[in-house]
Amino acid sequence: MIPASSTVAIVGATGAVGREALAILQQRNHPPANIRAVASERSAGGTINYGGTHLPIHTLSVAAFEGVNISIFCTGAELSARWAREALNAGSHVIDNSSAFRLDPGVPLVIPEINGDLARSAGPPRLIANPNCSTILLLTALEPLRQRFGISRAVVSTYQAVSGAGAPAIDELLSQTRAVLEGHTPRPAVFHTPCAFNVFSHDSAVDPLSGVNGEERKMIDESAKIWRDTSIPITPTCIRVPVVRAHSASVALTLCSPASEADLFHALHAGKGLSIIDDRSENHFPTPLQAVGGDVVLVGRIRLDPSMPMHHHGQSRHVCLWLCGDQLRKGAALNALQIADLLHAIA
Ligand SMILES: NC(=O)c1ccc[n+]([C@@H]2O[C@H](COP(=O)([O-])OP(=O)(O)OC[C@H]3O[C@@H](n4cnc5c(N)ncnc54)[C@H](OP(=O)(O)O)[C@@H]3O)[C@@H](O)[C@H]2O)c1
Incomplete structure (x- = not known):
């Protein structure tokens, strides 16, 4: 499991997958203080409900990844392609729900029940792709x-x-x-x-x-x-x-x-x-x-x-x-968080 002390960024927190990722973290009682909700300029300045707590919505920027241990990208492929490396550079693991990195030979594409071994090796911040939902x-x-x-x-x-x-x-x-x-x-x-x-x-x-x-x-x-x-x-x-x-x-x-x-x-x-x-x-x-x-x-x-x-x-x-x-769960947000669990099993 992701330790409660880890800060998790949900990038695209206002979308269909992002909201589900928040719902799962809330079901797991991950503390609201350790969730960073990130979305577009359209949503920035607003809040998003997290089990009764109104989390502020941050704009996607380098500053949004400061102090973040793990970033779950729930954005389209173009945004993920542009911002995943920024998150890695800021020291965060990245799990990307988009198609941006799925076929990149250097990026593992993981379903924990099948090839979870690829998400287990220790080391610097990792980029792991979440497969297509179907x-x-x-x-x-x-x-x-x-x-x-x-x-x-x-x-x-x-x-x-x-x-x-x-x-x-x-x-x-x-x-x-x-x-x-x-x-x-x-x-x-x-x-x-x-x-x-x-x-x-x-x-x-x-x-x-x-x-x-x-x-x-x-x-x-x-x-x-x-x-x-x-x-x-x-x-x-x-x-x-x-x-x-x-x-x-x-x-x-x-x-x-x-x-x-x-x-x-x-x-x-x-x-x-x-x-x-x-x-x-x-x-x-x-x-x-x-x-x-x-x-x-x-x-x-x-x-x-x-x-x-x-x-x-x-x-x-x-x-x-x-x-x-x-x-939205096993096909996206849940599988991504299960990958995060594997990363944290060795962290
Ligand atoms: N839906 C599924 O069943 C599913 C399953 C597996 C994988 N995926 C993949 O997961 C990703 C997200 O899909 P989704 O269905 O959740 O999409 P969505 O409902 O359209 O949500 C998109 C999210 O991206 C944010 N966003 C858009 N432009 C942005 C910007 N310039 N800066 C920061 N954030 C921005 C949106 O924020 P605003 O609300 O502020 O615009 C929103 O939170 C896609 O790559 C999709 O292919 C989806």
Whole structure:
């Protein structure tokens, strides 16, 4: 755990991820005196609520990092790229939620349940990248299967909440929903298309040659880096759904060695950072609403793929599952703070 005596800066404290990081620190009773809330000029001078204490909001500047032990950057990639080094130079560890450093070969990209060893080495202030939210949720759920049976291919379809696009996207879904119910035609602003009562391909840019969008590319490239294995093909299709918070994904896997259904449940039960909800008789499986506010990835619909050939003894290399996870917590703020915990375990 981060010691209570450590000063933690939340850069982008007023955003969707920043507010969640503050909520987690508050749940952990981190003292308000040791939190530095940092945001843009727009918010500077105001305050932000931290368990009843009104924390002053500081502008992003070199002075904001004075005396800070650990900085959690919850800003866009451009700002992180510009300011993370300033924080390091001021003597602070940096954990960055943006995509700025994720594929930098010199910067570890960490999910503690998978490659936490990379965040443990002692030394000067460290810069560590937090992976993409859908990637964190997917890889956390798959890790026990990868460890036990190996994975030779994954086909993934995501159902991503609008808050993945930041706090303004939450307002957009709520206000558009109200507008539609009142008989108006909503005007999109954050997204290029209406998000209320709609489902659409992820809003990141699409590569004109491959047809792969930015979110799908992150899942492919970041998984390879985290797994330290470039040999596992992933075929993602990333989609936005009109859900405020928590991402879901449908996953079809080809395993390296065959497993029975019981083997899958057994392996997943022993996994870290996940919880199984799988009640066929009650048709009860994970939902994004159940995942909201939780620390674990919910996994269900665990089954062998009936369209593919079975091995003997009811075993198959082709398996399917469904997952839901709070992308603002395990997909962002919580994973970042878990990395901070690892750094402080050796500090
Ligand atoms: N949302 C997710 O589910 C999610 C998941 C994983 C990773 N991420 C990544 O996490 C980062 C933050 O995402 P978010 O969704 O929290 O975004 P957001 O809700 O739009 O928040 C952005 C934050 O950055 C601050 N900011 C903007 N310009 C600034 C400036 N010039 N100086 C200082 N602070 C500035 C904003 O402060 P003001 O309020 O003052 O403008 C706000 O606190 C992004 O890199 C995103 O890709 C997001």
